[in-house]
Amino acid sequence: MLSSVEVNNARENRIDKKFNELKKKGRKALIAFITAGDPDIDITINLVYKMVEGGADIIEIGIPYSDPLADGPIIQASSTRALKKGVKIDDIMNAVKMIRQNTDVPLVYLVYYNSIYKYGMEKFLKSAKDSGVDGLIIPDLPLEERKDMKELSEKHDIYLIPLVAPTSNDRIKKICENGKGFVYCVSTKGVTGVRNSIETDIEKYMDLVSKYTDLPKAIGFGISGPEMAKKFAPYCDGIIIGSAIVKMINDSRNNDEIFDNVANFISSVKEVI
Amino acid sequence: MVGRFGKFGGQYVPETIMNALIELEDEFYKAINDKDFIDEYKYYLREYSGRPTPLYFARNLTERLGGAKIYLKREDLNHTGAHKINNVLGQILLAKRMGKRKVIAETGAGQHGVATATGAAMFDMECEIFMGEEDIKRQSLNVFRMKLLGAKVTPVKTGTGTLKDAVNEAIRHWVTNIDDTFYVMGSVVGPHPYPIMVRDFQRVIGDETREQILSKEKRLPDYIVACVGGGSNSMGIFYPFINDSSVKLIGVEAAGLGIDTDKHAATMAKGSIGVLHGMMTYLLQDDEGQIMPVYSISAGLDYPGVGPEHAYLRDTGRAQYVYATDEEALSAFMDLSQIEGIIPALESAHAVAYAMKLAPSLRKDDVIVVNLSGRGDKDVNTVANVLEVEL
Numbered sequence: 001m002l003s004s005v006e007v008n009n010a011r012e013n014r015i016d017k018k019f020n021e022l023k024k025k026g027r028k029a030l031i032a033f034i035t036a037g038d039p040d041i042d043i044t045i046n047l048v049y050k051m052v053e054g055g056a057d058i059i060e061i062g063i064p065y066s067d068p069l070a071d072g073p074i075i076q077a078s079s080t081r082a083l084k085k086g087v088k089i090d091d092i093m094n095a096v097k098m099i100r101q102n103t104d105v106p107l108v109y110l111v112y113y114n115s116i117y118k119y120g121m122e123k124f125l126k127s128a129k130d131s132g133v134d135g136l137i138i139p140d141l142p143l144e145e146r147k148d149m150k151e152l153s154e155k156h157d158i159y160l161i162p163l164v165a166p167t168s169n170d171r172i173k174k175i176c177e178n179g180k181g182f183v184y185c186v187s188t189k190g191v192t193g194v195r196n197s198i199e200t201d202i203e204k205y206m207d208l209v210s211k212y213t214d215l216p217k218a219i220g221f222g223i224s225g226p227e228m229a230k231k232f233a234p235y236c237d238g239i240i241i242g243s244a245i246v247k248m249i250n251d252s253r254n255n256d257e258i259f260d261n262v263a264n265f266i267s268s269v270k271e272v273i
Numbered sequence: 274m275v276g277r278f279g280k281f282g283g284q285y286v287p288e289t290i291m292n293a294l295i296e297l298e299d300e301f302y303k304a305i306n307d308k309d310f311i312d313e314y315k316y317y318l319r320e321y322s323g324r325p326t327p328l329y330f331a332r333n334l335t336e337r338l339g340g341a342k343i344y345l346k347r348e349d350l351n352h353t354g355a356h357k358i359n360n361v362l363g364q365i366l367l368a369k370r371m372g373k374r375k376v377i378a379e380t381g382a383g384q385h386g387v388a389t390a391t392g393a394a395m396f397d398m399e400c401e402i403f404m405g406e407e408d409i410k411r412q413s414l415n416v417f418r419m420k421l422l423g424a425k426v427t428p429v430k431t432g433t434g435t436l437k438d439a440v441n442e443a444i445r446h447w448v449t450n451i452d453d454t455f456y457v458m459g460s461v462v463g464p465h466p467y468p469i470m471v472r473d474f475q476r477v478i479g480d481e482t483r484e485q486i487l488s489k490e491k492r493l494p495d496y497i498v499a500c501v502g503g504g505s506n507s508m509g510i511f512y513p514f515i516n517d518s519s520v521k522l523i524g525v526e527a528a529g530l531g532i533d534t535d536k537h538a539a540t541m542a543k544g545s546i547g548v549l550h551g552m553m554t555y556l557l558q559d560d561e562g563q564i565m566p567v568y569s570i571s572a573g574l575d576y577p578g579v580g581p582e583h584a585y586l587r588d589t590g591r592a593q594y595v596y597a598t599d600e601e602a603l604s605a606f607m608d609l610s611q612i613e614g615i616i617p618a619l620e621s622a623h624a625v626a627y628a629m630k631l632a633p634s635l636r637k638d639d640v641i642v643v644n645l646s647g648r649g650d651k652d653v654n655t656v657a658n659v660l661e662v663e664l
């Protein structure tokens with residue numbers, strides 16, 4: 001038998017490596033989301049670098065979709081803007097390839113299932129792998145529907161990130177079985193957005209998730225900034241922020257302002273988690 | 274696999290609503306196997322909606338066309354003016370049984386919204402209807418009816434501001450209010466168990482038709498023709514005939530300005546397989562899976578997808594899917610009004626249009642049943658606009 005250390009070192013997924021490093025330092029991962037192509041694909045590429053400089057640990061790149069069911073108004077509008085610009089999946093793959101040449105930051109796609117299905121599942125995974133993508137989050141592919149995708153992503157060595165919700169209860173066990181990377185813990189009943197507060201009893205919810213899995217847990221949906229991130233950090237291994245960043249990008253008046261605002265925001269969150 | 278019709282159907286939804294769908298499926302099957310529930314459902318269909326609806330022999334139209342006998346299944350005579358109430362009564366009773374006090378629904382033409390608002394009023398439930406901004410403009414009469422019935426109508430501005438976007442918004446609202454809210458889906462679409470549930474609450478159309486045609490003609494019809502938006506009135510009338518291979522089942526989609534323009538809603542003619550609103554089915558989408566804007570003069574057919582069971586019936590060849598343009602539907606709308614004294618919904622006029630094309634090519638002893646899914650009162654503004662008449 002091969003020593004497992006050797007195997008792991010040979011091809012340790014960047015996501016695992018990141019969580020291991022952070023754990024040693026006693027820090028939490030900041031997972032930052034932006035929509036590819038909003039306001040344009042060059043800015044997307046540069047934003048990734050800025051976010052990494054600012055302290056983002058994992059970058060989630062949203063592939064814009066016409067009917068994003070799990071998203072609130074901010075990310076919906078962002079998808080619409082990106083699609084109006086004409087951004088295509090291959091443009092995004094190319095952008096990621098370029099990013100990958102310059103940074104080792106873990107990259108995951110947030111992608112709706114139809115985008116993958118229509119592009120071709122095998123082709124999508126191959127292209128994502130070649131570009132340097134480490135994981136996929138598919139918000140509309142629950143346990144019941146994920147079998148093929150799970151097998152194919154394993155074949156192509158890309159992590160299919162499991163999602164759980166406050167309504168999942170005893171489904172959590174099955175959802176996390178053979179899970180890879182981290183568990184995306186949806187903070188609340190609802191869609192993505194910027195919320196003032198979150199009703200869920202996060203402590204209890206995270207306890208339940210921990211009961212069923214040893215994977216790192218990241219909390220996302222509705223997290224508005226440092227204050228909320230700080231509050232949730234003790235209960236998880238990572239904080240996911242999307243809408244707040246996307247909104248900031250759209251509210252900025254020019255490109256320099258986009259980069260400055262986002263980088264400052266990212267460091268302000270990273271500091272406290 | 275559960276909730277599948279061949280490869281079609283499924284539950285492609287956010288995890289947050291999965292347990293709710295599982296509970297809904299469970300409660301639905303308990304309910305339809307409970308005699309008290311079925312009795313109550315039948316009671317309201319009969320006493321409240323006025324069922325059974327007649328199967329009317331359209332003598333004038335038949336004679337005018339000089340071919341097959343045309344029968345009209347008069348779903349337009351239901352309370353609230355369309356077949357939508359059949360399904361709503363079933364789902365509202367299920368909501369009541371599950372102890373839900375709030376219902377939501379999407380609507381396109383407004384008929385499903387009106388039916389849901391009606392059911393909610395009768396059972397004293399809070400009701401919110403999601404409706405695309407464009408549809409609000411063209412179905413203003415139904416918007417006002419919903420408000421009169423005490424419902425809140427929430428305009429949906431995203432996307433194309435039509436039925437597809439109303440479904441998205443209703444699902445998003447449901448995800449957010451999953452604990453106390455029942456989503457009354459208006460057609461045989463969405464994640465499992467909706468396509469099966471809505472079909473089972475609409476099959477009363479076909480069950481009655483079967484009995485009525487056997488009594489009038491002493492045999493089954495040769496053709497059943499129905500319009501297809503999401504596909505509920507068509508599935509309702511098709512389903513009880515699925516095993517009768519002599520009965521040809523024909524679904525009529527909206528071809529808008531023509532299926533070779535970019536202004537139509539002919540999903541079966543022009544679509545490809547994909548995933549939308551929680552189901553795998555045929556969709557009008559581009560190469561990247563972005564859902565394309567669709568168009569029809571009738572708001573109720575203006576939908577880029579189709580129920581998964583229809584996708585299956587198409588692929589197995591059991592049903593055939595054709596289309597009628599705006600122009601053909603309008604012309605059938607006028608004809609049926611003037612020849613039979615029945616003003617059909619623009620949706621239903623698509624089915625009438627195809628039947629009028631089909632009938633002359635058939636023998637005089639052939640029998641066509643057309644599902645007249647709704648009445649045209651809601652459409653008089655639209656038609657007046659086209660005719661450039663000021664009301």
Ligand SMILES: Cc1ncc(COP(=O)(O)O)c(C=O)c1O
Binds near residue numbers: 461501
């Ligand atoms: C009268 C009428 N017919 C047909 C439809 C289309 O829906 P479905 O295909 O589900 O029957 C509608 C939808 O609004 C309608 O109002």
